Amino acid sequence: MRKASFQFRVSFVITAMMILCGLATAQEDFSKVQIKTTKVAEGLYLLDAGESGNVAALVGEDGVVMVDDMDAPLLGKLQDALKSISDKPVRFVINTHYHGDHTGSNASFQKQATVIAHDNVRVRLEKGGASGNGGSMNFQNDPGPKAALPILTYDHELTVHLNGEDVRVVHFAAAHTDGDSIVYFPKANVVHLGDEFVTYGFPFIDVQSGGSIDGMIAAMEAVMRQMPANIKVIPGHGPLCTLEDVRTYLQMMRGARGVVAKARKDGKTLEQMKQAKLLDAWKKYNGFVNEDTFLETLFYSPSLPESGLDAN
Numbered sequence: 650m651r652k653a654s655f656q657f658r659v660s661f662v663i664t665a666m667m668i669l670c671g672l673a674t675a676q677e678d679f680s681k682v683q684i685k686t687t688k689v690a691e692g693l694y695l696l697d698a699g700e701s702g703n704v705a706a707l708v709g710e711d712g713v714v715m716v717d718d719m720d721a722p723l724l725g726k727l728q729d730a731l732k733s734i735s736d737k738p739v740r741f742v743i744n745t746h747y748h749g750d751h752t753g754s755n756a757s758f759q760k761q762a763t764v765i766a767h768d769n770v771r772v773r774l775e776k777g778g779a780s781g782n783g784g785s786m787n788f789q790n791d792p793g794p795k796a797a798l799p800i801l802t803y804d805h806e807l808t809v810h811l812n813g814e815d816v817r818v819v820h821f822a823a824a825h826t827d828g829d830s831i832v833y834f835p836k837a838n839v840v841h842l843g844d845e846f847v848t849y850g851f852p853f854i855d856v857q858s859g860g861s862i863d864g865m866i867a868a869m870e871a872v873m874r875q876m877p878a879n880i881k882v883i884p885g886h887g888p889l890c891t892l893e894d895v896r897t898y899l900q901m902m903r904g905a906r907g908v909v910a911k912a913r914k915d916g917k918t919l920e921q922m923k924q925a926k927l928l929d930a931w932k933k934y935n936g937f938v939n940e941d942t943f944l945e946t947l948f949y950s951p952s953l954p955e956s957g958l959d960a961n
Contacts, residue, residue, distance in 0.1 A: 716743045717742075718757075755796070
């Protein structure tokens with residue numbers, strides 16, 4: 650198993666920024682991307698494009714269940730990767746959240762499959778609108794086509810029974826966005842955490858789409874409590890991980906939130922926090938989101954009640 654790497658990858662950062670800004674529309678942006686297929690458990694695979702959202706594929710006689718479907722320009726490569734592991738049709742696609750690098754191929758797959766997501770994913774895909782960290786990172790999302798909208802939505806939890814597996818889809822409120830799902834494969838002992846856990850550095854928390862640092866931490870705390878210690882973890886971006894990798898990431902988020910909370914209590918302004926390099930202790934996480942932009946995220950992130958921060 651490869652260990653999670655928090656090293657800054659320029660190619661990913663450039664692509665991610667283009668995606669979020671709505672500029673990555675040309676096929677040539679993804680022409681060099683190769684999808685790596687890794688068998689995670691019997692009948693369960695990780696499809697990792699490096700510069701797009703990770704896909705989990707559960708295959709068997711009943712068909713294929715996918716978690717996320719990458720950017721639209723990667724459709725052909727994704728279909729080829731699926732053909733290499735199964736000759737069965739895709740039956741269901743589960744979106745972990747609404748961002749285009751996880752939902753970009755919805756419209757194409759929905760010609761043969763049912764797309765499943767939290768209620769808020771459909772709302773945000775249908776309406777479009779602003780996303781960002783509440784500070785200097787601001788992006789505009791165009792409304793999605795009708796064909797890309799999830800047909801089946803849920804508000805708390807649902808289970809897909811296919812290929813002998815009971816695929817649990819659970820909503821966590823106000824985390825990466827307001828429509829996040831984690832997807833648990835209990836028999837395979839694997840969980841896909843979407844962008845609530847990534848390996849490219851500081852997380853991008855979409856505050857303008859209902860995300861928050863409290864919700865991110867609460868979600869990861871719930872995962873730590875509820876998942877088996879030896880579970881295999883598929884992040885939203887990056888290689889296969891362990892629960893210990895999640896624990897390390899959670900410690901970073903808790904620590905960063907704590908120093909910002911103290912600084913705010915002491916009356917420090919955002920600019921004073923930046924000048925003091927308040928998050929320098931975690932500078933190894935600099936990447937797509939650097940210290941200053943993550944500090945903005947923490948500063949502008951809404952606080953949640955201290956109770957009820959479990960699976961919503």
